[in-house]
Amino acid sequence: MTTSIERPATAGDRLMAPVARWIVGIAALLALGALVVVGLFVAPPDDVQGDAQRLMYIHVPAAWLAYLAFAVTALGSGLYLWPRTRSYVWDRVAGASAELGVIFTGLTLLLGSMWGRPVWGVWWAWDARLVTTAVLFFLYLGYLALRRIPAAADVRAKRCAIAALIAFVDVPIVHFSVTWWRTLHQEATVFNPELDAKIEGSMALALWIGVLAFTLLYVYLLDLRYRLEVLAEDRDERELEAAIADRVQGGVPAREAVGVNS
């Protein structure tokens, strides 16, 4: 009862050609290797913070990537909602990017906490930036929860796109209110802007390599996650069609017929 359930490949099946993804992946790997060398061995330890400061080379890029990822989610959601550019490509990009954004935000919080312990003596401080980042994390965690709710593809995409844009609009308000709150109550914050003002050459280099490496990694993972989403949609479609065929004809269990478990 093998029916032709191979879906014809469409334009939105891939973001990048497989070769391009390989190239980006290898470039990301090389950049990460360079980051390890420059960040751990070439750049000198910080005068005040010692080796703990080296966490900056991954903490700051992670934060930067989180912002980039959420901006891409907002862009993808906007493009999906705009009738002229409506395409599931944008919905998948938004979803994949939000997932990466949540991971990078979580990483930022985790690394910041690890950095804070030796430098400030505490795992967590009620600093405006920390609180904003934590709220950001939960905002998009909610968005991911919404994405996991099954629904017709167009319903889900529209619902998620609107939720992503609401979250995006909310971020500046959260940031503003939290900053205001902490500056009204605390005279001196743990972040001293003048401390970061001067940065030694090889330290800056390590930071830039970190940003580059994480950005490449982001592009690589985004494409991979996008592809995974397409394959998952494909599988759902096959399972559905097989289940229907199974119902119509009776006999072979649907899962085995399409070899889903193999």
Next chain:
Amino acid sequence: MSIVQEAALVAAKDLRIEARARVISQQILPFGLIVLLLFAFALDPDRGVLQRVAPGLFWVTVLLATLLGVSRSFALEADSGARDGLRLSNLDGSSIFLGKATALAVELLVFEALLALGVVVLFDVRLASLLPLILGTIAATVGLSAAGTLYGVLAAGIRARETLVPVLLLPVVAPVLLGATRAWEASIDGVPSDAWPWVALLGIFAVLFVGIGMLAFGPLLEES
């Protein structure tokens, strides 16, 4: 019909149902008061801790009540195909949004008034400057109702909506909790000049979410 008339129609419908079902008065309000009692159990009432943190406790309780209110507001539409009725009513999406948000805001304001009485009586709080306090409360309530109604319709028709709405709504309304609490603190301390910036922030939040709600409610209702 103008948008105001349509909204009034929807709001009146919701409020009439609430007046008859008495869920707010017999369930949500007692819930709020018991939460105040629980806070007193958790924090030592003798050391003046309660007085100091009363604004925060008040607004956390209001947030919890908002979650219940949102869930209630859309439970009304879940039975007997009421949502289909709403969709077929030929009312504009933004009017329905305004109507439902208004009803929720009215319910919350009643809740807040009684809860404030509870805070004053139980926690021995004295409200010094009333004007920023009242304006801040209204702005915060409008913001909460608008955001709540928006997420309510977003989650309407989803089986897991009872757990989904808190996860989605609470981070979004975090600035409301922050602003309203600070505005109340300043009002209680009798320093209204500290409260006004927060009232303004609450106002901006309210306007923004009423705007987003009016735009997004229609499309979301269509496909819920």
